[in-house]
Amino acid sequence: MCNLLKVRWTITPQIPPRPLLICAGCGVIRPFQCSGKARLNANGRRLDAWLIYKCPVCDKSWNRPLFERRSVRDIPPAMLAALQTNDPIWIRCQAFDLAALRSHAFHIEECDKIDILRQVLDRPDVWSILHVELVMDLPAGIRLDRLLARELGLPRSRLQSLQRRERLRLGSGRSDALRKRVSDGTSIVLDLAGEPNRQMIGDAASGRSRP
Numbered sequence: 001m002c003n004l005l006k007v008r009w010t011i012t013p014q015i016p017p018r019p020l021l022i023c024a025g026c027g028v029i030r031p032f033q034c035s036g037k038a039r040l041n042a043n044g045r046r047l048d049a050w051l052i053y054k055c056p057v058c059d060k061s062w063n064r065p066l067f068e069r070r071s072v073r074d075i076p077p078a079m080l081a082a083l084q085t086n087d088p089i090w091i092r093c094q095a096f097d098l099a100a101l102r103s104h105a106f107h108i109e110e111c112d113k114i115d116i117l118r119q120v121l122d123r124p125d126v127w128s129i130l131h132v133e134l135v136m137d138l139p140a141g142i143r144l145d146r147l148l149a150r151e152l153g154l155p156r157s158r159l160q161s162l163q164r165r166e167r168l169r170l171g172s173g174r175s176d177a178l179r180k181r182v183s184d185g186t187s188i189v190l191d192l193a194g195e196p197n198r199q200m201i202g203d204a205a206s207g208r209s210r211p
Contacts, residue, residue, distance in 0.1 A: 019105030110141025
């Protein structure tokens, strides 16, 4: 399609989900932060492992179980090595495992702060359709409508209007997709023909300027 501006946004969340817990040191509910450290304890040939969280005010710790009483033979070597060395990449992946965290904490605070790497895949001299492809390795706590409004400089009401007029199409095809969390592989197509600020929107999507 010769009139298609195609870009890829690689999204990286900045802050892992934080469990809201009653801090034993402060005596009030605090959003505990992942410390980036794990704890491994041996009991004979069986191991326990936890991810360590800290109160941001008094530094009191909370240990989130990763597994308990597991035989050494049942633990993948790569996982065991990551626990023994506090591998930062592996620990970061565990910290963003929202489903696992929810099994130990009823209330969780998610942060919508993200970094975006913008890549222009195709930009013809004359274009009228914007195609944005989302790529992400870790879950981010931000809705799709808020992401697009913030990064393209468009009010959410205008995004909704474009969707109603079928000038904003989403790969999932769901009518409520704008209100859902962003996810890897999401495809957004915006028909901006006749829109007065088409160039500004395209520049924002491409990273040439910020809204």
